Amino acid sequence: MGSLAALTLADARFPGGGHVHSGGLEEAVARGLVTGVGDLGSFLAGRLRTAGLVAAAFAAAAVESANGRGAPWPVLDAELDARTPAAAQRDASRAQGRAALRAARVAWPSPVLDALVAANPRPHHPLLVGAVVGIDGGSPAEAAQCAAYLAVSGPASAAVRLLGLDPFAVNAAVVALRPVLDAVVAEAAGPRPADRLPAPGAPVLDLMAQAHVRHHREQVRLFVS
DSSP: OHHHHHHHHHHHTTTTTTGOOOOHHHEEEEEEEEHHHHEEEEHHHIIIIIIIIIHHHHHHHHHHHTSSSOOOHHHHHHHHHOOOOOHHHHHHHHHHHHHHHHHHHHHSHHHHHHHHHHHHOOOOOHHHHHHHHTTTTTTTTHHHHHHHHHHHHHHHHHEEEEEEHHHHHHHHHHHTHHHHHHHHHHSSSSOGGGGGGGOOOOOOHHHHHHHHHHHHHHHHSSOOO
């Protein structure tokens, strides 16, 4: 049986604050880079191979840390910071981690979460995901799959609101990502030292994240990121 924690965290009903983040999609829509389901599929695939891979790898590593076999939390936190060059992306990750932490502490109270918060009171979201899956007895692969799925499900949901797309077509676009998601999970779940975790760059996502912060101050936006 799979980890209930991984399923719960991936559920849109989990009160983790993910609904206020678009994963860069809002800025992409504003720039005319995503206009329909076809563009959305390409955007999601690119995000999955870059930011999604990083998140999945760190979620998998966090399971090992939660079980006392991986890198200390401050090391993982610093390594993920180093792989997230845009301040806006780091802030979004920590905001989601902090929001999810509140619900996680109620559902999975554990000294593991106390240790994670001791490293940083606003933990990165992938580390929170991996810690919770580890507490629940789940595997690194389950945590990686959860984090990878969240990297695309949030933007997909945002696309329905931003572009008025057919939710059935958007859901089909997410399902079509299965081969990419499986490859990302396979790459992310392999054990390795923290300094050898994947670090694919996504300069366009980074630049759009920074631009979104500026535009969010200047005009009303639906999403924080």
